[in-house]
Amino acid sequence: AVYTKFEDLPSVSFDYVIVGAGTAGNVLAYRLTEDASASVLVIEAGPSDENVLPAIAPFLAPGLTPNTPYDWNYTTVPRESIDNRSIPYNRGHILGGSSSANYHVHQYGPPDDYDKLAAITGDNGWSWDKIKKYVYKHEKFRKPVQDAGEEKRYIQEDHGTQGIVPVSLPGHHQAVDDLVIAATRELPHDFPYSPDTSGILGLGWAQSTIDNGTRQSSSTTYLRSANSRPNLSVLIETQVLKLLPTSRNGGKPAFRGVLLSNGESTPNYVFAKNEVILSAGSIGTPQLLLLSGIGPKEDLESHGIHTLVDNPSVGHNFSDHIYVPYHFAVRGADTLDDLLRNPALMQAAIGEWMVTQKGPISNGVLNQFGFFRFPSNTSIFDSTPDPATGPNAPHWEMMICNFWLSRVLSIPPTGNFLSLLTVLGAPISRGFVKLSSADPLHKPIIDPQYLTKDYDTAALREAARAMKKFASAKAFSDFIIEPVESSAFDSDETLDDHIRKTVDIVFHAVGTGSMSKDSANWGVVNSKLKVKGTDGLRVVDASVWPFVPSVHTQGPTYLVAERAADIILDEYKSGAWDGLLHLAQNVWSSPDSSPSGSVTLSQLGDL
Numbered sequence: 151a152v153y154t155k156f157e158d159l160p161s162v163s164f165d166y167v168i169v170g171a172g173t174a175g176n177v178l179a180y181r182l183t184e185d186a187s188a189s190v191l192v193i194e195a196g197p198s199d200e201n202v203l204p205a206i207a208p209f210l211a212p213g214l215t216p217n218t219p220y221d222w223n224y225t226t227v228p229r230e231s232i233d234n235r236s237i238p239y240n241r242g243h244i245l246g247g248s249s250s251a252n253y254h255v256h257q258y259g260p261p262d263d264y265d266k267l268a269a270i271t272g273d274n275g276w277s278w279d280k281i282k283k284y285v286y287k288h289e290k291f292r293k294p295v296q297d298a299g300e301e302k303r304y305i306q307e308d309h310g311t312q313g314i315v316p317v318s319l320p321g322h323h324q325a326v327d328d329l330v331i332a333a334t335r336e337l338p339h340d341f342p343y344s345p346d347t348s349g350i351l352g353l354g355w356a357q358s359t360i361d362n363g364t365r366q367s368s369s370t371t372y373l374r375s376a377n378s379r380p381n382l383s384v385l386i387e388t389q390v391l392k393l394l395p396t397s398r399n400g401g402k403p404a405f406r407g408v409l410l411s412n413g414e415s416t417p418n419y420v421f422a423k424n425e426v427i428l429s430a431g432s433i434g435t436p437q438l439l440l441l442s443g444i445g446p447k448e449d450l451e452s453h454g455i456h457t458l459v460d461n462p463s464v465g466h467n468f469s470d471h472i473y474v475p476y477h478f479a480v481r482g483a484d485t486l487d488d489l490l491r492n493p494a495l496m497q498a499a500i501g502e503w504m505v506t507q508k509g510p511i512s513n514g515v516l517n518q519f520g521f522f523r524f525p526s527n528t529s530i531f532d533s534t535p536d537p538a539t540g541p542n543a544p545h546w547e548m549m550i551c552n553f554w555l556s557r558v559l560s561i562p563p564t565g566n567f568l569s570l571l572t573v574l575g576a577p578i579s580r581g582f583v584k585l586s587s588a589d590p591l592h593k594p595i596i597d598p599q600y601l602t603k604d605y606d607t608a609a610l611r612e613a614a615r616a617m618k619k620f621a622s623a624k625a626f627s628d629f630i631i632e633p634v635e636s637s638a639f640d641s642d643e644t645l646d647d648h649i650r651k652t653v654d655i656v657f658h659a660v661g662t663g664s665m666s667k668d669s670a671n672w673g674v675v676n677s678k679l680k681v682k683g684t685d686g687l688r689v690v691d692a693s694v695w696p697f698v699p700s701v702h703t704q705g706p707t708y709l710v711a712e713r714a715a716d717i718i719l720d721e722y723k724s725g726a727w728d729g730l731l732h733l734a735q736n737v738w739s740s741p742d743s744s745p746s747g748s749v750t751l752s753q754l755g756d757l
């Protein structure tokens with residue numbers, strides 16, 4: 151059941167305590183409660199997603215963030231490399247986390263991504279051969295209503311139909327769709343058609359977590375299916391402030407307790423008999439580790455936090471996708487620009503969607519996109535080794551939107567537009583998340599260090615020129631009138647200037663809780679996702695990816711969570727865990743033994 155009050159919880163002690171009912175957290179909630187004897191508490195800072203229109207109606211998703219109660223409303227540190235701008239860093243603060251706030255694109259990525267993960271972690275269980283089975287457990291692919299035409303739009307056997315999360319192809323046809331596909335036929339060498347965009351190079355049809363014109367998040371799928379199980383409790387509108395060290399096991403601090411608050415009453419605590427699992431995402435997870443004394447000693451000391459595990463990797467290795475927008479004025483009125491400019495048209499479209507779940511509101515922000523490689527003789531590889539995860543992984547992506555899309559450049563008052571967005575597929579810049587203060591309610595410092603490596607700018611320049619070639623296809627000659635940012639292409643310098651001034655994020659942060667080998671001298675968790683140097687604590691969310699997957703990250707996050715559930719269940723089934731014994735031996739000695747489990751912040755200073 152879902153609770154909003156701590157006092158209503160059935161207990162203060164559960165087998166598993168999961169922090170964050172987001173994309174990964176809800177997979178664990180579902181899988182761990184399949185065992186009826188295991189009790190699970192999930193704690194979510196954000197509110198319910200029920201009846202929140204932009205979390206339900208696909209095309210309204212961009213209205214859910216930023217500057218709303220459903221977003222953590224983070225911003226990045228201004229950086230010279232991006233024209234001293236501070237970028238709003240959206241993260242879902244709602245049941246379902248970013249799966250309730252994202253733009254629905256759903257992919258797993260090329261096998262190269264998983265094979266690289268296996269190589270980095272020394273754990274073959276992360277290789278594509280071993281991970282692929284989770285696609286079938288996770289996905290419920292919906293057969294397209296429309297005729298597929300000449301080309302396959304997806305490869306049926308590569309998808310699951312009996313899993314948990316419905317995935318579908320675009321339901322609402324747009325005039326530009328046929329032109330885009332025609333361009334792939336015209337330019338097959340540079341822009342081949344992809345029969346399945348989930349992981350195959352080329353340009354094709356987007357697969358989205360949309361079913362019957364409605365968003366499918368981890369909340370509407372995994373969580374909703376498990377919610378009536380008596381062994382699952384979900385506490386919302388409650389923020390975890392820090393992890394509590396409960397005992398020591400083999401010289402390592404065990405963290406089987408968490409401190410939480412709804413912002414109104416005295417903070418409370420809950421305990422996990424088996425373990426605490428951090429699924430707070432790539433910003434929330436490192437913030438909680440740092441607040442709890444797990445991180446770089448110097449940084450922790452500068453905030454007066456006692457270091458329990460000195461680990462310089464926590465919060466570092468932040469890696470993310472960024473995009474640069476290019477706009478084209480187009481003929482005809484069959485773009486979504488007027489809808490976005492004219493509230494009356496928008497109201498009418500929402501009305502249509504409410505009655506039929508059809509029309510433009512039923513689609514995500516794009517119908518097609520593509521993933522491409524640069525030619526191997528490209529000069530940008532002269533000074534930087536090819537950063538793609540493998541020979542079948544992309545260097546860049548092109549997203550195709552049937553309207554003016556940019557958070558930086560405002561839409562002109564009139565006209566119709568096509569947006570071609572170039573995304574850096576394998577960035578090499580790395581940033582970090584640090585504490586701004588020891589106060590859990592203060593937002594952390596997010597410095598992604600975008601474009602601080604020359605390769606990243608050079609790759610976006612290369613991608614821009616390839617994108618221009620695509621836009622010049624004859625297929626678009628009756629449609630595209632002119633490029634809006636044509637002067638950007640005057641020289642390398644003008645292009646770099648456009649990139650610096652307009653680059654924005656695709657919201658794919660990973661790496662701040664990186665997975666690495668047990669023996670590695672870097673990394674936050676081992677290949678079984680246990681936090682290094684601790685006991686009773688795991689991280690399961692996007693932060694564990696040590697590099698950003700080549701594609702949009704919700705699919706790879708779901709797959710990590712599905713495997714994590716198996717790892718956890720196997721471990722407790724096999725009896726490898728002796729945590730209960732330890733808990734019994736090292737009973738938590740609370741400074742306040744009140745049965746409600748409440749504790750004051752000053753008492754916590756002693757922990």
Ligand SMILES: Cc1cc2nc3c(=O)[nH]c(=O)nc-3n(C[C@H](O)[C@H](O)[C@H](O)COP(=O)(O)OP(=O)(O)OC[C@H]3O[C@@H](n4cnc5c(N)ncnc54)[C@H](O)[C@@H]3O)c2cc1C
Nearest residue numbers: 170172173174195247248252253255390431434692702704
């Ligand atoms: C606006 C936006 C658009 C995106 N578009 C796409 C897309 O189209 N396709 C795609 O594949 N990916 C997309 N992504 C990225 C993708 O959604 C994320 O990579 C993925 O959902 C991350 O999952 P997660 O489990 O790591 O974190 P999340 O899903 O963000 O879950 C973390 C949860 O933990 C909660 N939490 C954090 N701290 C605390 C705390 N202290 N106490 C209690 N709860 C806490 C949060 O509120 C949240 O619910 C998008 C992301 C955003 C924000």
